[in-house]
Amino acid sequence: MGLLNKITDYLSSGGNKDKKLNHTIIQLKLLNTRLTKQAKKLDQSSQLARRKAIDFRKKGNLDSSKVQMKAHLQTQAWKNNIENFQLKLEGLQYKLEQSKAVKDVAGILVDVASAIKGLSQSVSTPEISEVLEKIDLGISDFDVIQEVASEGMEQLGATDQVSDEAVEKALEEVDAEIEVETENALPSASKGALDELVRGLQDLKQSERSDIKRKGSSEDKKP
Numbered sequence: 001m002g003l004l005n006k007i008t009d010y011l012s013s014g015g016n017k018d019k020k021l022n023h024t025i026i027q028l029k030l031l032n033t034r035l036t037k038q039a040k041k042l043d044q045s046s047q048l049a050r051r052k053a054i055d056f057r058k059k060g061n062l063d064s065s066k067v068q069m070k071a072h073l074q075t076q077a078w079k080n081n082i083e084n085f086q087l088k089l090e091g092l093q094y095k096l097e098q099s100k101a102v103k104d105v106a107g108i109l110v111d112v113a114s115a116i117k118g119l120s121q122s123v124s125t126p127e128i129s130e131v132l133e134k135i136d137l138g139i140s141d142f143d144v145i146q147e148v149a150s151e152g153m154e155q156l157g158a159t160d161q162v163s164d165e166a167v168e169k170a171l172e173e174v175d176a177e178i179e180v181e182t183e184n185a186l187p188s189a190s191k192g193a194l195d196e197l198v199r200g201l202q203d204l205k206q207s208e209r210s211d212i213k214r215k216g217s218s219e220d221k222k223p
Helices: 002-012 016-058 061-100 100-120 126-134 164-185 190-223
Strands: none
Touching: 002 190, 016 061, 016 126, 016 164, 016 190, 100 126, 126 190
């Protein structure tokens, strides 16, 4: 029996359909509230990682700066995925509140399950896994989340995979910020001293690019 038919049977069999539907809507609202809290925590972690990346950059610790910047971008992507899911969830919740026919409600619940499956695979944090495990849509006869086929999974847009190119671009933006900050912090410094600081940043960037090229060459030579 397909997932749509299972949900239809659940809604049609014993008990009050409206009561079952109301329970599901309440659970979705509760899920949305919990996700808002998680998105806020992820945003805070993301900004903290970026500040650490800048601090390491100023100290010339390129490796640690790169690690923290990647953490910033990855955590930000997770936050974006949650927010995209919430927008989808709010739309589906509204449809549920307006729907009357059992067949329509069942179809919407399939979309809900698909979106939840997509969220679970695009936000790889223990906290989100725990939130999703606690959701009780009221459909106890089967695991609605696990039965959603992968090809039918709701795509949420952002990814938790951060490329080296994205990290490098973010670090270049940080370097530009540091240069501006340095200029503003030393208005009375001699031109020679200021130029020396700027050259220092440029040397760091050049050294980093050389490391990347050497790493790429080593990978190409591997059998």
